[in-house]
Amino acid sequence: MDNNPKNSVFQVRLPIIIALALSFGVLIGANSFKASPNNAQQTAKGYLKFRDILSYIDRDYVDTVNVEELTDFAIAKMLEKLDPHTSYIPASEISIARSYLEGNFDGIGIEFNVFRDTVYVVAPLSGGPSETVGIQAGDKIVKVNGENIAGVGITTQKVLEKLRGTKGSKVQLSILRKAQTKPMNFVVTRHKIPSHSVDVSYMLDKQTGYIKIARFANNTYAEFKEALSKLKKSGMQRLVLDLRGNPGGYMDRATKIADEFISGNKKIVYTDGKGTKYDSDTYAKVKGEFEEGKLVVLIDEGSASASEILAGALQDNDRALIVGRRSFGKGLVQMPISLNDGSELRLTISRYYTPSGRSIQKSYKKGTEEYGNDILNRYKKGEFFHQDSIRFDDSLKYKTINGRIVYGGGGIMPDVFVSRDTSDVTNYLNQLFAKNLVRKFAVNYFQDHRKEFEKMPFEDYKTSFLVSDKMLQGIIKEASSLKIVYKEKEFERSKDLLKNHIKAYIARSAYGSEGFYTIFQERDRELKQALQSFGRAGLLEKNYVQAHSVPE
Known part of the structure; x- marks a missing residue:
């Protein structure tokens, strides 16, 4: 505990x-609402x-x-x-x-995350307007309709207000992408987003x-x-x-x-x-x-x-x-x-x-x-x-x-x-989560290795992909730049849990929600208990059927 x-x-x-x-x-x-007659006065x-x-x-x-x-x-x-x-x-x-x-709502169809006053695209929604024009996971949105939104204390609420709008209306995005020296401009037509x-x-x-x-x-x-x-x-x-x-x-x-x-x-x-x-x-x-x-x-x-x-x-x-x-x-x-x-x-x-x-x-x-x-x-x-x-x-x-x-x-x-289960949870790990470091690292890693993941079936990723010590050192270095003090004992205690989260978030960008949950649930003790409880569920279901069966 x-x-x-x-x-x-x-x-x-x-x-x-x-x-x-x-x-x-x-x-x-x-429904229509009226005051109670007893309290009208x-x-x-x-x-x-x-x-x-x-x-x-x-x-x-x-x-x-x-x-x-x-x-x-x-x-x-x-x-x-x-x-x-x-x-x-x-x-x-x-x-x-x-x-x-x-x-549903009218928007541009992205899942995003705000990290250090920067808006990162976690993933464009499949079939949505952003994916259609070529926006990718890991892209940084720096301007919306010419207005700077990077480094100005932007919040999730403000981002939503700027990106959502009337179906058919257009929004211009200025994007920074790794390996590109200059911002890329995209015009996205808002559409109904499920x-x-x-x-x-x-x-x-x-x-x-x-x-x-x-x-x-x-x-x-x-x-x-x-x-x-x-x-x-x-x-x-x-x-x-x-x-x-x-x-x-x-x-x-x-x-x-x-x-x-x-x-x-x-x-x-x-x-x-x-x-x-x-x-x-x-x-x-x-x-x-x-x-x-x-x-x-x-x-x-x-x-x-x-x-x-x-x-x-x-x-x-x-x-x-x-x-x-x-x-x-x-x-x-x-x-x-x-x-x-x-x-x-x-x-x-x-x-x-x-x-x-x-x-x-x-x-x-x-x-x-x-x-x-x-x-x-x-x-x-x-x-x-x-x-x-x-x-x-x-x-x-x-x-x-x-x-x-x-x-x-x-x-x-x-x-x-x-x-x-808090056995792997430490103050150091919490600070990484609080600063959104894990998710940002995973999105960037996916973007750097996109072509490799496009060729890798999910089952191969699940069984063979390992979060390396080099990757973990990258997280530690980024954390230090945010003045998160490295604590070796806490890091070692949380290491396996951290690896699981990194691998799951990479899977989110590469394989979607099913990929994320499949990896994430490898350490889900509540789900494991659920699977072990089907025996009891079977007895409950058997009694239920016997007591409450009804003729066709």
């Missing part, structure tokens, strides 16, 4: 996990008070103020008095927020399929169906469904996927809100493509909302074995409400419950800050390393459809616990 949680790889990624979970959660379609008084104060400030305050910024700030502070997931998204940020879930939410799907062996879902967006169900069909044609008899790090999204996409695994008309999820307006019950209703067959679901502390709906439905119906660590614990449903100025309110309108009656929502009574620190507190208490450090109240005990004990009140607890 690492004694310095502040410096773990998990901590480097923690803000991303929490931000995604808090921002995207479970969403349902927006109080609502009117509050509105008039806010209007008067804003008017006085705008008219009489000693300095000129930005009224729109004041309004956005006031709204954000007001929502802090509610729950951690009700949120307000200003009009200036709404397009990027929506594109995460809408499944945003995939099923990261990868492939066969782990002759009988085992693997599907990783990154979030539940517009296209997720269609992508999942396509992946499932492909794997079945490849001979899949059992499946690992990976929901680790999945922050949620649209609830109905998660329930449709659950329906592909659950037979008959058994309950998947239900919601309960104020009154009955937002109450709902969702049942299985279609003949799914994988209602029989061993199923293991991977979850962790980054699995939230719709991920928990899917995992909870499969667990409560005794359809899947859940492997990993306790999930995030978000059991609130948000309704997106478009406002007149183009901004959006995502308002919590109900709680969701798993089929056994469990609420997955963890407590937020101690405030937003304490709520946001929950994952870190779990780490400090040792929950990521010891299952017996987790305590559930007996009053929150429930039973699955076949009588197994499960608990509510704070995420989905897996059937098979897997501790986090």
Whole structure:
């Protein structure tokens, strides 16, 4: 166990996990919204008070103020008095927020990374407009439409704003490429870019399929169906469904996927809100493509909302074995409400419950800050390393459809616990990740050896390519230039893990997502445990089929 949680790889990624979970959660379609008749008078008084104060400030305050910024700030502070997931998204940020879930956007089709104020192309998306004009992995974007973006404190948000635009519009890019002495200019026509939410799907062996879902967006169900069909044609008899790090999204996409695994008309999820307006019950209703067959679901502390709906439905119906660590614990449903100025309110309108009656929502009574620190507190208490450090109240005990004990009140607890492995994690390694050094090195290495990789089949790369000591010295040299002090003991401790990441990221540029995950998962102890758990999953599936078989 690492004694310095502040410096773990998990901590480097923690803000991303929490931000995604808090921002995207479970969403349902927006409907018209009206104030409660019981509070109409109080609502009117509050509105008039806010209007008067804003008017006085705008008219009489000693300095000129930005009224729109004041309004956005006031709204954000007001929502802090509610729950951690009700949120307000200003009009200036709404397009990027929506594109995460809408499944596609208009852009130039690249995966990029910002390193030392420089925008690196990690990979052009296959078939996208950037690949079409010849942009390559490893290229540095230094100008967009003649405006310098290198060395000016550029952020990912600013890059997205400059590269995305209306379909058919053109953007001029100035590119620096290795072996080229002068910048290269490309004109890229923006086009609709698919945003995939099923990261990868492939066969782990002759009988085992693997599907990783990154979030539940517009296209997720269609992508999942396509992946499932492909794997079945490849001979899949059992499946690992990976929901680790999945922050949620649209609830109905998660329930449709659950329906592909659950037979008959058994309950998947239900919601309960104020009154009955937002109450709902969702049942299985279609003949799914994988209602029989061993199923293991991977979850962790980054699995939230719709991920928990899917995992909870499969667990409560005794359809899947859940492997990993306790999930995030978000059991609130948000309704997106478009406002007149183009901004959006995502308002919590109900709680969701798993089929056994469990609420997955963890407590937020101690405030937003304490709520946001929950994952870190779990780490400090040792929950990521010891299952017996987790305590559930007996009053929150429930039973699955076949009588197994499960608990509510704070995420989905897996059937098979897997501790986090920090044995190879050091402060030195964390600094390399924090500075994006590993990914940058891999992209540059691929670019320098592109012709070699084009001739090398992936299976040959997987079995024969080795990350050499010379390559590692290159990383160390680059780190030193960034004032990262070399520590030999820490480096030796992290060496094998570092090699794995370098090889995986090179594979990402050379062979795509499947290449990346195939290499990366060689050190994935949670996936290895999932594969070892198919025996238990088989017993669960056998009892499930016997108890819930229905006539054709």
